Amino acid sequence: WADVATLEQSMAGRAVRLRGAAHAVRAVGRRVAFVVLRQGTSTVQCVVAAAAGGGDAGMVRLAAGLSRESVVDVAGVVSLPREPVHGTTQQQVEIQVKKLHCISRATPNLPISVDDAARSEADVARAKAAGEQLVHVGQDKRLDYRVIDLRTPANQAIFRIFRQVLLSEGFVGIHTPKLIGGSSEGGAAVFKLDYNGQPACLAQSPQLHKQMAVCGGFERVFEVGPVFRAEDSNTHRHLCEFVGLDMEMAIRDHYFEVCDVVDRLFVAMFDHLNKNCAKELETIDRQYPFKPLKYLPKTLRIEYDEGIRMLKEAGVHVEAMGDLNTEAEKKLGELVHAKYDTDFYMLCRYPSAVRPFYTMPCPDDPRYSNSFDVFVRGEEIISGAQRVHIPELLARQAEARGIAVGCIAAYVDSFRYGAPPHGGFGVGLERVVMLFCGLGNIRKVSLFPRDPRRLQP
Ligand code: ATP
Ligand code: AMO
Numbered sequence: 001w002a003d004v005a006t007l008e009q010s011m012a013g014r015a016v017r018l019r020g021a022a023h024a025v026r027a028v029g030r031r032v033a034f035v036v037l038r039q040g041t042s043t044v045q046c047v048v049a050a051a052a053g054g055g056d057a058g059m060v061r062l063a064a065g066l067s068r069e070s071v072v073d074v075a076g077v078v079s080l081p082r083e084p085v086h087g088t089t090q091q092q093v094e095i096q097v098k099k100l101h102c103i104s105r106a107t108p109n110l111p112i113s114v115d116d117a118a119r120s121e122a123d124v125a126r127a128k129a130a131g132e133q134l135v136h137v138g139q140d141k142r143l144d145y146r147v148i149d150l151r152t153p154a155n156q157a158i159f160r161i162f163r164q165v166l167l168s169e170g171f172v173g174i175h176t177p178k179l180i181g182g183s184s185e186g187g188a189a190v191f192k193l194d195y196n197g198q199p200a201c202l203a204q205s206p207q208l209h210k211q212m213a214v215c216g217g218f219e220r221v222f223e224v225g226p227v228f229r230a231e232d233s234n235t236h237r238h239l240c241e242f243v244g245l246d247m248e249m250a251i252r253d254h255y256f257e258v259c260d261v262v263d264r265l266f267v268a269m270f271d272h273l274n275k276n277c278a279k280e281l282e283t284i285d286r287q288y289p290f291k292p293l294k295y296l297p298k299t300l301r302i303e304y305d306e307g308i309r310m311l312k313e314a315g316v317h318v319e320a321m322g323d324l325n326t327e328a329e330k331k332l333g334e335l336v337h338a339k340y341d342t343d344f345y346m347l348c349r350y351p352s353a354v355r356p357f358y359t360m361p362c363p364d365d366p367r368y369s370n371s372f373d374v375f376v377r378g379e380e381i382i383s384g385a386q387r388v389h390i391p392e393l394l395a396r397q398a399e400a401r402g403i404a405v406g407c408i409a410a411y412v413d414s415f416r417y418g419a420p421p422h423g424g425f426g427v428g429l430e431r432v433v434m435l436f437c438g439l440g441n442i443r444k445v446s447l448f449p450r451d452p453r454r455l456q457p
Pocket of ligand 2: 185204205207229231237238239240242244246247380381382383384385424425426427428429430431
């Protein structure tokens with residue numbers, strides 16, 4: 001079996017077998033049919049021709065009758081096209097087909113076509129201005145028929161990037177339970193369920209268990225897994241189920257050791273994407289144009305107070321010692337971009353009052369905390385902090401926020417048996433991809449999005 005993506009002109013004359021989707025089918029009379037075969041983001045034109053004796057007329061008929069998106073096998077010989085191939089995803093070779101089999105026939109009345117779903121809004125607008133009729137498929141319809149929508153080149157590229165790059169810094173992969181006894185973040189946004197007669201919920205984060213793993217002697221742990229949030233309103237960046245990358249590590253001197261991992265992980269990831277995924281990024285840019293992300297070799301770190309000062313100077317009303325709302329965060333992103341020429345930065349030393357109960361207060365001023373958020377283009381992708389490893393302080397902080405210590409007793413107790421100072425962070429991976437590629441809506445980067453209204457497909 002050969003891959004469409006690796007076909008090249010030097011392979012001319014070689015026999016290959018390919019399996020792919022019939023992206024387009026065109027018959028020319030009864031003697032020739034062209035089938036554009038697609039695998040992932042690549043396509044190749046297959047030529048099905050009847051031999052002079054008419055022996056292969058049946059194969060031409062079969063090809064001409066293929067419905068789009070049917071899965072087909074072809075066996076044939078690589079040849080050079082008569083003219084250079086147009087179209088950005090199509091290979092500069094053709095396949096002269098000797099054998100053709102239809103493996104799975106798609107219904108001839110597809111609810112949406114891949115080409116229609118793949119059209120950029122700019123293309124549709126241009127066609128409309130020129131008086132042409134181009135089908136535009138809205139987002140809801142695309143999500144209803146996600147299995148077809150996922151076949152668009154931009155989606156294929158988005159989900160190839162998604163799984164890449166994890167650090168090789170001695171972190172151990174763990175799996176924490178997703179059925180837990182209560183909220184892990186202290187908020188109300190949990191999906192409740194019945195656990196054989198006990199109240200339970202879907203984990204809002206691996207927070208408590210990743211910390212307990214560090215208490216269990218694993219110095220550095222990470223998890224990539226589902227995170228459940230019963231969000232009650234529709235935004236472009238909230239899902240009810242998303243993929244979280246969480247890490248937790250013992251620290252020696254300062255919580256900046258955790259921030260240093262953010263530096264190494266994300267700068268390496270952005271470099272890797274730009275260097276090794278240029279083709280995928282170009283493909284995404286073709287349908288959803290975006291400006292390349294600006295980032296510095298070492299992440300810019302600004303203190304919360306400095307961020308507040310910048311916003312106030314720009315005339316933005318912000319509450320002293322309060323959380324930043326979405327609008328203020330966006331504005332700060334613009335101010336930081338203008339001043340420091342970066343779209344990627346970290347805001348440190350948040351007020352303790354706006355952080356979860358497990359966050360370590362600053363040793364020099366407990367009104368502030370050893371915590372940070374990281375932003376891409378003015379939107380949050382990461383929250384992180386040093387944690388409280390002193391059980392008495394942890395219990396006090398939980399109570400002060402109205403959390404019954406009885407419900408998290410096992411967690412608090414795990415710090416009574418010797419616990420190293422530690423910290424970590426959580427990243428929303430859909431947000432990273434959405435913001436790196438300037439995609440504007442988290443639904444575009446979630447394979448099967450679960451938003452406050454959508455539970456299908
Ligand atoms: P997290 O909740 O995980 O910390 P986040 O990005 O949701 O991450 P929040 O601190 O919850 O950040 O919210 C930041 C701001 O985003 C809020 O001040 C609010 O303006 C806005 N926001 C958060 N959740 C919603 C929502 N469900 N609907 C509308 N706006 C929201
Ligand atoms: P937080 O609640 O900020 O922190 O979540 C961490 C990151 O997860 C992403 N995120 C979301 N993505 C999509 N849809 C949502 N509804 C959603 N909510 C959050 C964001 C956010 O930065 N336990 C801490 C992390 C830690 O301190 O280690 C936590 O869960 O990108």
